Amino acid sequence: MNHLLENWELKAKEKQKANKQFLQKLQTKRGKGVEKLLPELHEEAFSHIDCLQCAGCCKTISPRFKTPDIKRISKHLGLKESVFIETYLRLDEDGDYVVKRTPCPFLGADNYCGIYDVRPGDCENYPYTxxxxxxKRPNTTFLNSTICPAVYYVLERLKTIMK
Known part of the structure; x- marks a missing residue:
């Protein structure tokens, strides 16, 4: 495993304030090509990380379930949309549907997703690295750096590149 990832959870918590400040600075550097670094850093991070060994996202946070997600997943499960919502979802403080509790009810003991082929768009795009x-969402990225090793990795690599 890459040295950046050793004890990443502890290091992410220790660096919370610095990472938040760094992300705020990155927002002001928009247009200076910083975002062009992301695809390569994303690939680099995932060459060291196996999501099935972690599943931190599925264990601690919920994606938003938008209307197309609800329709697709309900159909896949053979449930009426209303039954799917009643069984698995709740409205959060922003008015979005999210899972009632964590870990995600579709996460298996082996860390595989039971609805992977029809998963919500938020899951498909996570961790947005x-x-x-x-x-664009520094507070979300900051939080994700304590949940996902890939986000932490990309942040740390960006800090070394931007020096």
Whole structure:
């Protein structure tokens, strides 16, 4: 495993303040080509990380379930949309549907997703380390750096590159 990832959870917690400040600075550097680094850093991170060994996202946070997600997943499970919502989802403080509790009810003991082929768009795009969303939502990225080793990895690599 890459040395950056050794004890990443502890290091992410220790560096919370610095990482938050760094992400805020990155927002001001938009347009200076920083976002062009993300796809390569994303690939680099995932060459060291196996999501099935972690599943931190599925164990601790919920994606938003948008209407197309609900329709697709309900159909896949053979449930009416209303039954799917009643069984698995709740409205959060932003008015979005999210899972009632964590870990995600579709996460298996082996860390495989039971609805992977029809998973919500948020799950498909997570952890946003290869897109501008990484910079656009610094508070989310900051939180994700304590949940996902790939986010932590990309942040740390960006800090060394931007020096």
């Amino acid at each position: 290869d897109s501008y969303d990484f910079f």
